[in-house]
Amino acid sequence: MTGEELLAAAEKEQAARRQAKYCVAVCAAAGCHSLGSTSIREIFQKAVNEAGLGEQILLYGTGCLGLCHAGPLVEIQRYREDSWERWLYHHVNEGMVAEIVRHHLGGDQPLAQFLYPLDDPFFRSQYKIVLENAGRINPERLEDYIGADGYSALWKAVSEMTPMDVVREVTQSGLRGRGGGGYPTGLKWSTVAKSKGSRKFVVCNADEGDPGAFMDRSILEGDPHRILEGMALAAYAIGAEQGYIYVRGEYPMAISRLKTAIRQAEKVQLLGNRILESAFNFRVDLRIGAGAFVCGEETALIGSIEGNRGTPRPRPPFPAEKGLWDMPTLINNVETFANVPAIVRNGGQWFSRIGTEKSKGTKVFALAGKIVHTGLIEVPMGISLRQVIFDIGGGIPDGKQFKAAQTGGPSGGCIPLPHLDLPIDYESLIKVGSMMGSGGLIVMDETSCMVDVARFFMQFCMDESCGKCVPCRAGTAQIYRILEKISSGTASLHDLELMEELCDLLKHTSLCGLGQTAPNPVVSTLRYFREEYLAHIEQKTCPAGVCRMGAPDAACGSAEPVQEKENCL
Amino acid sequence: MPEKPTSLPPPRGDKRYKILDAAIKRHQFQPNAILEVLHTAQELFGFLEEDLLIYVARALRVPPSRAYGVATFYNFFSMKPQGKHTCVVCMGTACYVKGAADILSALEKEHGIKAGETTPDGLLSITTARCVGACGIAPAVVFDGAVEGQVSPQYALQRTQQWRMETL
Numbered sequence: 001m002t003g004e005e006l007l008a009a010a011e012k013e014q015a016a017r018r019q020a021k022y023c024v025a026v027c028a029a030a031g032c033h034s035l036g037s038t039s040i041r042e043i044f045q046k047a048v049n050e051a052g053l054g055e056q057i058l059l060y061g062t063g064c065l066g067l068c069h070a071g072p073l074v075e076i077q078r079y080r081e082d083s084w085e086r087w088l089y090h091h092v093n094e095g096m097v098a099e100i101v102r103h104h105l106g107g108d109q110p111l112a113q114f115l116y117p118l119d120d121p122f123f124r125s126q127y128k129i130v131l132e133n134a135g136r137i138n139p140e141r142l143e144d145y146i147g148a149d150g151y152s153a154l155w156k157a158v159s160e161m162t163p164m165d166v167v168r169e170v171t172q173s174g175l176r177g178r179g180g181g182g183y184p185t186g187l188k189w190s191t192v193a194k195s196k197g198s199r200k201f202v203v204c205n206a207d208e209g210d211p212g213a214f215m216d217r218s219i220l221e222g223d224p225h226r227i228l229e230g231m232a233l234a235a236y237a238i239g240a241e242q243g244y245i246y247v248r249g250e251y252p253m254a255i256s257r258l259k260t261a262i263r264q265a266e267k268v269q270l271l272g273n274r275i276l277e278s279a280f281n282f283r284v285d286l287r288i289g290a291g292a293f294v295c296g297e298e299t300a301l302i303g304s305i306e307g308n309r310g311t312p313r314p315r316p317p318f319p320a321e322k323g324l325w326d327m328p329t330l331i332n333n334v335e336t337f338a339n340v341p342a343i344v345r346n347g348g349q350w351f352s353r354i355g356t357e358k359s360k361g362t363k364v365f366a367l368a369g370k371i372v373h374t375g376l377i378e379v380p381m382g383i384s385l386r387q388v389i390f391d392i393g394g395g396i397p398d399g400k401q402f403k404a405a406q407t408g409g410p411s412g413g414c415i416p417l418p419h420l421d422l423p424i425d426y427e428s429l430i431k432v433g434s435m436m437g438s439g440g441l442i443v444m445d446e447t448s449c450m451v452d453v454a455r456f457f458m459q460f461c462m463d464e465s466c467g468k469c470v471p472c473r474a475g476t477a478q479i480y481r482i483l484e485k486i487s488s489g490t491a492s493l494h495d496l497e498l499m500e501e502l503c504d505l506l507k508h509t510s511l512c513g514l515g516q517t518a519p520n521p522v523v524s525t526l527r528y529f530r531e532e533y534l535a536h537i538e539q540k541t542c543p544a545g546v547c548r549m550g551a552p553d554a555a556c557g558s559a560e561p562v563q564e565k566e567n568c569l
Numbered sequence: 570m571p572e573k574p575t576s577l578p579p580p581r582g583d584k585r586y587k588i589l590d591a592a593i594k595r596h597q598f599q600p601n602a603i604l605e606v607l608h609t610a611q612e613l614f615g616f617l618e619e620d621l622l623i624y625v626a627r628a629l630r631v632p633p634s635r636a637y638g639v640a641t642f643y644n645f646f647s648m649k650p651q652g653k654h655t656c657v658v659c660m661g662t663a664c665y666v667k668g669a670a671d672i673l674s675a676l677e678k679e680h681g682i683k684a685g686e687t688t689p690d691g692l693l694s695i696t697t698a699r700c701v702g703a704c705g706i707a708p709a710v711v712f713d714g715a716v717e718g719q720v721s722p723q724y725a726l727q728r729t730q731q732w733r734m735e736t737l
Contacts, residue, residue, distance in 0.1 A: 031705040034716040068705025211661030211700035249608065249645045250701055288608055290643030293699065307601035308635075309642040368663030368704035375705045406662065440704070442662050456665055460699070466642075 001268040002277050003155045006146060013147025018079040021056035022105050025075045025135045028061030029218055030253065031068035040072050040092055047101040057105060060138035063222015068375035070116065075135045076104065088116040121391040122373055127354065127380045129362050130338040133223045139257055142264040145225040151270055153344035154229050157236050158278040166237035167193055170340065172348030174360035179205060179333030180408060180437040182426035188330065191320040193238045195328035200240035202231050203324065203331045205301060206247040209293040210409030211460065213440030215364040216334040218376050220247065220254035223338070224261035228271060228284060230337030233344055235282045238330055243284040246301055249291055258286055293464035297512045298331045300466065311468045312512035333438065335364055355381035359425035369442035372397050386420040389443055400445040404528070408437030410457045411517035413524025414450065433524040449546035450529040451536055454522045455483040461518035472515025475506040479522060486533060489540035489549035496533060500526070585613040593628045600631045603639055607646060616647045652687040652694035654732045656725070657711035661700030664708040672708060673697065675722035676729060692736060693729060
């Protein structure tokens with residue numbers, strides 16, 4: 001494919017969409033899929049055909065539309081007088097499909113009683129860059145992505161930009177790593193570009209291990225070509241010819257969509273040799289993870305791609321200098337790569353106008369837990385947590401009280417009510433003892449016990465500790481045991497002291513991020529909810545009524561007793 | 570020199586070995602493809618038996634200890650046979666906050682096994698997952714590979730009892 005052919009294909013697709021009487025996008029993301037959206041799509045297709053509208057209606061499955069709790073979702077779009085009209089149907093079932101086809105598609109009469117208001121704060125407060133194609137494209141069709149200006153950034157880069165120009169645009173945009181750490185992406189790229197090596201690699205970290213996070217999954221499933229384009233741009237910028245996507249084995253749909261996307265792109269020379277008739281070559285291979293949280297750490301991930309146990313190694317040397325097979329390697333998160341095509345297409349300056357002074361652009365969050373609108377959102381940096389939880393998220397269900405918001409997964413912390421007006425950016429979240437993390441945002445209400453939550457995360461870290469360094473392997477197990485004691489009402493104040501000491505030890509002496517950040521949930525809950533810990537210890541009661549006092553084995557409804565891990569101490 | 574085989578060569582008529590061999594060949598016998606090959610092996614055989622690990626290790630020219638190390642390091646690989654039906658309870662944060670522990674303990678109590686075990690009749694395996702990425706519809710349970718959301722303990726029991734009824 002040449003650049004001209006790419007432009008022609010894009011125009012053809014756009015024209016087809018504009019000419020269609022209606023475009024019907026059925027959400028095919030994990031949430032709606034589990035609620036039966038696949039059969040809804042088939043029923044739709046049948047109903048449309050029976051009504052004789054098959055030629056005029058464009059029906060397709062699409063990426064996550066965001067409102068997962070109201071699934072299955074169907075978005076209907078129509079192009080009229082230079083703008084797009086949109087309608088969103090929620091909780092769609094078989095009976096509704098027939099009516100929608102008859103009245104809306106056939107008779108131009110939208111069914112107001114089934115519609116979700118699109119001027120709801122849930123939609124109004126969002127700003128979409130990474131998720132801009134949700135609802136617009138069928139992730140299994142390359143043509144759809146091209147029609148949405150896909151691969152135009154790659155064409156722009158290989159035809160009129162030097163690799164250093166691409167690095168410069170990304171640096172200027174102010175984009176920072178979306179995996180959680182927030183390292184400036186431009187700086188990373190220029191380091192790898194400058195590193196010497198006979199070969200270089202681009203790696204996409206799609207090992208989304210944080211429990212309670214599904215942003216990367218939604219991006220991979222909803223817009224796989226976007227990741228490939230972002231990786232190709234990175235490869236062009238740093239001079240790599242081989243890329244790997246390390247994706248979780250738990251995401252079979254993401255794996256199959258990526259496989260399809262890679263095959264499609266290779267077929268038309270958007271990947272492979274002489275991309276878009278230029279001298280640039282780049283291939284991408286998939287590597288399937290096998291369920292180890294620690295593999296999200298970059299050196300462990302490299303070990304896993306090389307076919308070893310995923311254990312981290314000390315840094316430096318950083319992967320930017322010595323990574324995969326000791327060659328300079330660029331590792332970025334899915335969401336980071338997903339931002340790149342838009343940055344190259346629209347320029348770094350455009351991107352740097354969004355967000356706050358130090359955190360640019362947008363962030364995708366997965367809203368979950370005790371919140372009305374569970375789902376996927378993308379908001380500009382700097383928006384307050386209160387807006388996210390109460391405006392976009394619709395607040396807490398069942399008239400309960402908000403207690404804390406958990407960000408950053410097992411490496412993050414809990415943010416209590418007094419800090420709700422905090423702007424969401426990398427620095428502010430760290431200041432209050434949490435972190436941006438990859439974007440899981442779990443809301444807890446008064447019925448959640450903070451000791452139990454800390455215990456849950458510590459158990460997670462204990463199970464997932466790779467066992468290479470002692471502070472993490474033994475420390476997480478010891479902290480977990482103390483938390484078990486606290487939540488069963490058998491701990492003393494001395495235990496609390498000991499636990500705080502251990503947390504400090506882990507933070508400063510562990511080998512990798514897993515151990516260094518494992519105490520965060522404990523430290524942050526102790527900081528804001530110390531009285532709850534004290535109630536467990538002194539009064540032997542659980543204020544939230546979650547923990548069962550007295551029996552250490554049955555504490556907090558836990559099904560698993562203390563693991564055999566003690567044996568390896 | 571490769572050491573003498575510690576087990577019998579695979580049965581000739583077993584087609585699954587042919588598919589496995591093809592996968593190994595596709596990865597050009599590269600030792601670093603061991604994860605991919607083990608994924609294929611587990612898909613074919615259901616679990617990774619010791620002999621199977623030795624077979625893979627020899628084909629990729631890595632020490633059996635490394636194959637064993639990799640297979641036991643990652644949660645995804647199982648060294649024990651799985652039941653006919655599997656029920657995976659997601660224990661991710663979102664599901665946990667919404668009561669996944671209650672679902673799990675109900676299932677464990679009903680079937681008399683712990684998470685990670687299989688019923689003695691080989692009918693049902695109950696396992697937990699770190700997060701299946703279906704947090705928007707928490708709590709989620711995967712019944713035989715299909716994710717279902719907003720599951721209650723009663724519903725989970727009903728589903729697993731149904732499997733039991735079908736085999737009777």
